[in-house]
Amino acid sequence: QEQQIKGTVRITASVFVSHHILPPIIAHIMRQEPDIAIELAPNDASENLLFREADIAIRMYRPTQLDVVAKHLGDLPLGVFGSVDYLNRMGRPETIDDMLNGHDLIGYDADEQILRGMRQMGLDARRDWFRIRCDNNVVYWELLRAGCGLGFSQIYVAMDDPQVEQVLPDLPIPPLPVWLVTHQAMRQTPRIRRVWDMLAEGLAPFVS
Incomplete structure (x- = not known):
């Protein structure tokens, strides 16, 4: 049965x-x-x-x-995103140097996942690279959407949000x-x- x-x-x-x-x-x-x-x-x-x-x-x-x-x-593929308002105000980075030197970055606080990913890309990333830091991913996403800076997100989620835009799509971010x-x-x-x-x-x- x-x-x-x-x-x-x-x-x-x-x-x-x-x-x-x-x-x-x-x-x-x-x-x-x-x-x-x-x-x-x-x-x-x-x-x-x-x-x-x-x-x-x-x-x-x-x-x-x-x-x-x-x-x-x-x-899950990841990308770099910013709000349309932020990008219109601050410009769209064309290189990783543009991103690191001309933009506010949103990172994690105690969680080192973003730091590890950036180091896998060959960047000597440090916590103080990120002007705003938050470990809660839902709040992190809302900070990005509000225009606090550039941050990382899952591509399939972010691409459905008309309020944000992907930059540097060829950046080799570990998934x-x-x-x-x-x-x-x-x-x-x-x-x-x-x-x-x-x-x-x-x-x-x-x-x-």
């Missing part, structure tokens, strides 16, 4: 992905599976799957935790890997397997 797909599935993902990408995917899951309830836990820290703090995690790094099943869905992760013991639970498959399908258009 086929097992009924019902119950609650708890998903954790970064605040930015939870805010900008997951809502329509979750709406689709709810339409397709009316007996599944979803708990979404936006968190930029790592929820522990071993202790059932989440059933499924969407990670932007390869998981190292034991006893988990992980699938690399692809990579963010996207991993779907669940506890090994939960992978074959029907509701977990179903939500896992639908998350993978829904995230596919955003990754390369």
Whole structure:
């Protein structure tokens, strides 16, 4: 007898992905599976799957935790963006030197992800390069949209916003890997397997 797909599935993902990408995917899951309830836990820290703090995690790094099943869905391309108002006022950089020497940059505060990415590009980036710093990605995006300076964002999200514009599109920014992760013991639970498959399908258009 086929097992009924019902119950609650708890998903954790970064605040930015939870805010900008997951809502329509979750709406689709709810339409397709009316007996599944979803708990979404936006968190930029790592929820522990071993202790059932989440059933499924969407990670932007390869998981190292034991006893988990992980699938690399692809990579999220990143770009440099500024608000149209800011770029009209300050000009559009044509080179990376223009960006570094003639513009205000928005960076992270304690999180070193942007610094690591810039160093992978061969730049000796330092925290004081960024005139404004914020670790909350949703607030970071609103600072960029408000015209505080140039910042980094996921291309597929930013390109949908008419208030911002990409600059230096050929800049070789390291992409963010996207991993779907669940506890090994939960992978074959029907509701977990179903939500896992639908998350993978829904995230596919955003990754390369």
